[in-house]
Amino acid sequence: MSSKTKIVVLHMKEIIYTAVFALLGILLILILLFMFLPDDSKEKSSSKEYMPGIYTSSITLNNTPLQVEVSVDKHHINSVRFSNLDETVTTMYPLIQPAMEDVADQVVKNQTTDNITSSSEDSYTSKLITDAINDALKKAEEK
Numbered sequence: 001m002s003s004k005t006k007i008v009v010l011h012m013k014e015i016i017y018t019a020v021f022a023l024l025g026i027l028l029i030l031i032l033l034f035m036f037l038p039d040d041s042k043e044k045s046s047s048k049e050y051m052p053g054i055y056t057s058s059i060t061l062n063n064t065p066l067q068v069e070v071s072v073d074k075h076h077i078n079s080v081r082f083s084n085l086d087e088t089v090t091t092m093y094p095l096i097q098p099a100m101e102d103v104a105d106q107v108v109k110n111q112t113t114d115n116i117t118s119s120s121e122d123s124y125t126s127k128l129i130t131d132a133i134n135d136a137l138k139k140a141e142e143k
Helices: 012-036 041-046 087-091 095-109 121-140
Strands: 053-061 064-072 077-082
Touching: 012 053, 053 121, 077 095, 087 095, 087 121, 095 121
Parallel strands: none
Antiparallel strands: 053 064, 064 077
16 A cells, blocks of 8 residues: 655744734734724714804893804804904903803814813803803704
8 A cells, every 4th residue: 555645844933924914914904994984973973963054142241242153064063252242341351251262162172062161260151151052052953
């Protein structure tokens, strides 16, 4: 009987290299999938829809009406500002403009008025501004 036995010699270094390159290939494929597949979680978080436009709400400070103006598009809050803030109001209430800028930045960044942080100096002012923004956003949602 003549059976031919073949002996295969595998070098351990070649096996390790093959395993490492296979793992790197799988890792590269996973990274590419995560990078280029669409991310639906961002769209689901902003579930509110607005009628695009500019909506206003009023704040009254010592018989002086101030208009808070909120600009929105279909899914986003674009900007928040005072539309009729004059020098006499900023002189009488020096914290009103910095408080508005701080609240507006947070609202535009987070796309919500929930969890607005404010310093202890302007917590009441920030609350007034947040309430006015909520009123304007309700108008934007109703239309």
